[in-house]
Amino acid sequence: MAVHAALADLSLREAAARIRTGAMTAVDLVRAVLARCDERDERLGAVLARGDESALAAAEAVDRSLAAGGDVGPLAGVPIGLKDNICTRDLPTTAGSRMLEHFQPAYDATVVERLRAAGAIPVVKLNCDEFAMGSSTENSAFRPTRNPWDPSRVPGGSSGGSAAAVAAGLCAGALGTDTGGSIRLPASFCGVVGVKPSYGRVSRYGVIAYASSLDQVGPVTRDVADAALLLGVIAGHDPRDSTSSPRPTPDFAAALDDGVRGLRIGLPREYFVEGMQPEVETAVRGAVDRLQELGATVTPVTLPHTPYAIATYYLVATAEASSNLARYDGVRYGRRAESSGGVEEMYRTSRGEGFGTEVKRRIMLGTYVLSAGYYDAYYVKAQRARTAIAADFRRAFETCDVLAAPVAPTTAFRLGERLDDPVTMYLSDILTISANLAGIPALSVPCGQDAGGLPVGLQLLGRPFDEATLLRVAAAHEATGDWPERRPPA
Amino acid sequence: MAITRDEVRRVAALARLHLSADEEARLAGDLDHILSAFATLQALDTTGLEPMRPVDVADAPLRPDGAVNPPAADALLEQAPDRQGRLFHVPRIIE
Numbered sequence: 001m002a003v004h005a006a007l008a009d010l011s012l013r014e015a016a017a018r019i020r021t022g023a024m025t026a027v028d029l030v031r032a033v034l035a036r037c038d039e040r041d042e043r044l045g046a047v048l049a050r051g052d053e054s055a056l057a058a059a060e061a062v063d064r065s066l067a068a069g070g071d072v073g074p075l076a077g078v079p080i081g082l083k084d085n086i087c088t089r090d091l092p093t094t095a096g097s098r099m100l101e102h103f104q105p106a107y108d109a110t111v112v113e114r115l116r117a118a119g120a121i122p123v124v125k126l127n128c129d130e131f132a133m134g135s136s137t138e139n140s141a142f143r144p145t146r147n148p149w150d151p152s153r154v155p156g157g158s159s160g161g162s163a164a165a166v167a168a169g170l171c172a173g174a175l176g177t178d179t180g181g182s183i184r185l186p187a188s189f190c191g192v193v194g195v196k197p198s199y200g201r202v203s204r205y206g207v208i209a210y211a212s213s214l215d216q217v218g219p220v221t222r223d224v225a226d227a228a229l230l231l232g233v234i235a236g237h238d239p240r241d242s243t244s245s246p247r248p249t250p251d252f253a254a255a256l257d258d259g260v261r262g263l264r265i266g267l268p269r270e271y272f273v274e275g276m277q278p279e280v281e282t283a284v285r286g287a288v289d290r291l292q293e294l295g296a297t298v299t300p301v302t303l304p305h306t307p308y309a310i311a312t313y314y315l316v317a318t319a320e321a322s323s324n325l326a327r328y329d330g331v332r333y334g335r336r337a338e339s340s341g342g343v344e345e346m347y348r349t350s351r352g353e354g355f356g357t358e359v360k361r362r363i364m365l366g367t368y369v370l371s372a373g374y375y376d377a378y379y380v381k382a383q384r385a386r387t388a389i390a391a392d393f394r395r396a397f398e399t400c401d402v403l404a405a406p407v408a409p410t411t412a413f414r415l416g417e418r419l420d421d422p423v424t425m426y427l428s429d430i431l432t433i434s435a436n437l438a439g440i441p442a443l444s445v446p447c448g449q450d451a452g453g454l455p456v457g458l459q460l461l462g463r464p465f466d467e468a469t470l471l472r473v474a475a476a477h478e479a480t481g482d483w484p485e486r487r488p489p490a
Numbered sequence: 491m492a493i494t495r496d497e498v499r500r501v502a503a504l505a506r507l508h509l510s511a512d513e514e515a516r517l518a519g520d521l522d523h524i525l526s527a528f529a530t531l532q533a534l535d536t537t538g539l540e541p542m543r544p545v546d547v548a549d550a551p552l553r554p555d556g557a558v559n560p561p562a563a564d565a566l567l568e569q570a571p572d573r574q575g576r577l578f579h580v581p582r583i584i585e
Contacts, residue, residue: 103569104568104569106562106565106566106568106569107565239553242550242553243550246551305534307530308530308531308534310527310528311527311528311530311531312531314524314528315528315531322505326505326506329506330571331570331571331578331580332566332569332570332578333566333569333570333571334569334571335571336571336572339581341581342581342582342583343580343581343582343583344506345581346580346581347506348506348507348508349508351505351506351507351508352507352508352509352510353508355507360507360509360513360517361517361520361521363505363507364498364501364502364505364507364517364521365521365524365525367501367504367505368497368501368521371500371501371504377532380541381531381532381534381536382531383541383542384536384539384540384541384542385531385534385536385539386541386542387536387539387540387541387542388534388536388539390542421523422520422523422524423523423524423527426524437542
């Protein structure tokens, strides 16, 4: 068991290196993470599906290929977890919804194809808020995920299963999706690294759509170098996603050790909000001070349209969601209700049965703001405000290379605490949604713990397609502490 | 501006979404609460601002217009809740 425990906590890089050099087999590593799932997931609720057989078969194939001197990919034999809104041809994909409870995709998402081509082994599908709509993973139709640092707390959302699983060693790394903070918030709450890439950096093909102009897939890992490695594998142009960028993918790991000397870090005034938990502010400002000691310059900046971001986001995202979720009609796949009426009644009852409370709320809000008479006042207005929010960032990046801020005003909150009031829950996203609205990259990296031991995340935001600088700053910060070694209690 | 139950029913009809009476009542309150909280946006002067276009056109290249059609139709039909042979089966459409 002790051997398993050690293997399940290896970094992606270390695990891949050990497998490549024959120091351990891929089968041993897959067995170790499956054993870790057996030990811990009953309490955590991070895993929705396990591919024990397919993962062990894939691991055996990697081991055979290595024994025969074959050429294997950079992630050969490494077990990866996938948020359950990412399609996999060999594992069910539910998006955390009753609507897709028995859905088995006929194909892999592009990011999954790329992982497999690099030798990685999809081993678990991970819990999330239904259709990625939520900030706590309590909106999963199946069960909530709990925070591995304190099971009475949420892991954040919507990629809460991904962050909890990586923190607890249920997989070596994971993918999540981030529409308004859904990678960064759980990464912050669970003490792991999470990256939301620039819009267009990573293909969305085969990723169940929530709000298509905001959704991005990104890595969740235990350290920054692993995030750089995983992002490099999944990034790049995909003709099957018309919004995927043709820009070349840089080697994100190349400059990780270059330090921050001469780099200009901006501190957005509006992101240090009133009512913020003091320990969060202290941890984030402490991290920025250390970057300054390493040679970065720090200047205050202003993002004046920040107060409009929550309204802008929830109007744009729900409008897009109401349109995207129109496809769940009970005809081609997904849930169909028993109904004696005509096709219209079948649509209504299938959707009424298949969708949960928050999804219905967002479909209703989105349909309302797109409906005749309200379209200009809400939807077009929000898209104009979005232009103003993006312009704030462009101005800030004229004088700064990156922005540093908290990920959320608080550490992980208690299960149930924000379920009664949707607006209070929406405010959890106040510091993360602007990056999605503007399409810029942003990440969360651990920078401290509160008095109760709950992790605090440092958020770094960068220019479009400049993930490399974000990762370099995050790596410099990470080297000032022992963050990746701090693991939640078993 | 209060959202009425009739308004909720109108929107639910557009969304093809069956709601119970309880859900209608709760959603009327929720939508009202959310839209009131979002009323701050109306105070923003957006004169001269174009609605955001998230994708830079130069960044969105065209692809060859060829049929690819993977995966096979049979694999997709496997997921149909109800089918007859190679067809999706639905309740009657013309009442």
